[in-house]
C-alpha cells in the first residue's frame with residue numbers, strides 16, 4: 001500500500017511539493033497551502049496560471065467556510081429545539097425524569113448555555 005500524498009504549494013514562491021503532512025516551503029520557510037491530491041500544479045514560470053490557481057483555492061475556502069458556518073447554525077437550532085422538546089416531555093417515572101434532566105444538562109452544556117430547571 002502506498003502512502004497518500006497531497007499537493008502543497010507556497011503561493012509566494014510558486015514552490016510545490018507532494019507530502020502527507022503539512023510541509024514548509026523550501027524557499028521561504030512558510031507553511032504551504034493544501035491543494036488536495038488531484039489538482040494540477042502549473043509550471044513555476046506561469047505566473048498567470050498560478051494567480052488563477054490561487055483565486056480558485058481562495059474561492060473554494062470561502063465556500064467551505066460558509067457551508068461550515070451554516071451547518072453549525074443548523075445543528076445549534078436543532079439542538080435548541082430538542083432541548084425544548086425534552087423540557088416539555090412529561091416523565092413517566094423517576095428514572096425517566098432523571099434521564100430527561102441528564103439529557104437537558106448534556107445538550108445545554110454542548111451549546112454552552114446555562115441549565116435552567
Ligand SMILES: [Zn+2]
Nearest residue numbers: 010013025028
Ligand atoms: Zn515560499
